[in-house]
Structure formats: C-alpha cells, structure tokens
Amino acid sequence: MSNPIVITVDGTAASGKGTLAKRLAHHFGFAHLDSGSLYRLTALAVIEAGGNPASASDAERGAHAIDLSMANDPKIRTAEMGQAASLVAAVPAVRAALLNFQREFLAHPPGESPGAVMDGRDIGTVICPMATAKLFVDAKPEVRAHRRWLELESLDQGGDEAHILAELKARDLADKSRPISPLKPAPDVFLLDTSDLDIDAAFAAALALVKPKIEGALKALPQG
Numbered sequence: 001m002s003n004p005i006v007i008t009v010d011g012t013a014a015s016g017k018g019t020l021a022k023r024l025a026h027h028f029g030f031a032h033l034d035s036g037s038l039y040r041l042t043a044l045a046v047i048e049a050g051g052n053p054a055s056a057s058d059a060e061r062g063a064h065a066i067d068l069s070m071a072n073d074p075k076i077r078t079a080e081m082g083q084a085a086s087l088v089a090a091v092p093a094v095r096a097a098l099l100n101f102q103r104e105f106l107a108h109p110p111g112e113s114p115g116a117v118m119d120g121r122d123i124g125t126v127i128c129p130m131a132t133a134k135l136f137v138d139a140k141p142e143v144r145a146h147r148r149w150l151e152l153e154s155l156d157q158g159g160d161e162a163h164i165l166a167e168l169k170a171r172d173l174a175d176k177s178r179p180i181s182p183l184k185p186a187p188d189v190f191l192l193d194t195s196d197l198d199i200d201a202a203f204a205a206a207l208a209l210v211k212p213k214i215e216g217a218l219k220a221l222p223q224g
C-alpha cells in the first residue's frame, strides 16, 4: 500500500488551527485528529484520579489511562484543562506514550481514507517530519484571546479577556520553551497568520497553500 497523504497543522493556542484542520480534512475527504485532545485527556485522567498534572509520574500514569470516548466532552475544553494539558505535555514519558497512537493514525487513517490531517504543536517537526504538506498557524495574542473568550462564552464559561490573554501567553511560552518537542515551525512549513482573517478567509488561504502538494500526491496514488 502507498503511504497515506498527510497534512500537519501546528500552531499556537486559539490560532484557528483546529478549525482549519477539520475543514481541510472535510475538503479532501481525509481523516482528522486533534492531537491536543490527547494531552487534554491525559490531564483529565490525572485530575480524575486525584493526581497532580505537574507530577511527572502522575502524568505518565494518566497518559496510559486516557479514555478516547471523552475526546468530545466539553470538560476537556476548559482553560484550566488547557493549562494542565500544557504541564503534562512537557513530560517526556507522556509524549512517548502518545507517539505511537498518533503515528499509527497517520499510517492507517480510519475509514480507509487516502490521507489524514493532524493538528497540534509538534506534528510537522516530530510526529510526521515527512508529511506531504505542513502548515504553521499563528495570530496576534490579543486576537487569539478574543477568539478564545468567544469560544468559552458559547460554552457558558466566559471570563475575563485580560486573564485569558495572560494564560495564552503563559501557555505559548511554556510550549515554545520546553526542552522536548517545543512548538516551532518546521523548516519546510507554510506560515499562515490568521490575525486579520475570518475563518472562511483563513481556510481559503490554507487551502491555496497546501492544494498543489495535496493534489499532486492524490494524482500520484495508484489507481483502482
């Protein structure tokens, strides 16, 4: 079997990468995985077991106990769970425990799909350096904080936008400065700044960037 086509979408928190990844997957008929949910599920497993997300041994235990059926639970989408996810994500044993699941998903996308889209922080740099097309999505911190505030409002969890901004900046700093799998653009990535783009414009820009590579790879697939 030929290698599946892979689009990686890395970027900062609330940059729009998750929505872009979902829409790209839908456009090309590819499978999609939000890798951030794996770290959020790890944090949830730690907290529900009465553990401490800052403890490496609790975090490692959590990564081996994640419940994928909770991936769409609003409980993992809170700001607190985002912070706890960032703590467990800095633990090497957690990343090692989640690595195979992510690589397996890309090697064998569910539904016999010819390709997969995965969003996260290290997908183009560590999980799949040989990806067909790579995007790195970012936006000004103030714009991202406002988007996150709107998202939390829609979940009835609104809050103080200045506090959300401070948390986003702290999480970006932690994600960019950790020694293992730090958030950084891969050398062969397409950079996309969504600060001045609404989601439709951002999707159009993302599609224009990856389309030539993806269509070329689709054409090269063996027929039949």
Ligand code: C5P
Binding pocket: 013, 014, 035, 036, 037, 039, 040, 082, 085, 086, 087, 089, 090, 119, 120, 121, 122, 123, 171, 175
């Ligand atoms: O993308 P999301 O905000 O859901 O990610 C939550 C946290 O999980 C991030 O702040 C980051 O620390 C961690 N993460 C990661 N590597 C990924 C995806 C998420 O370290 N591939």
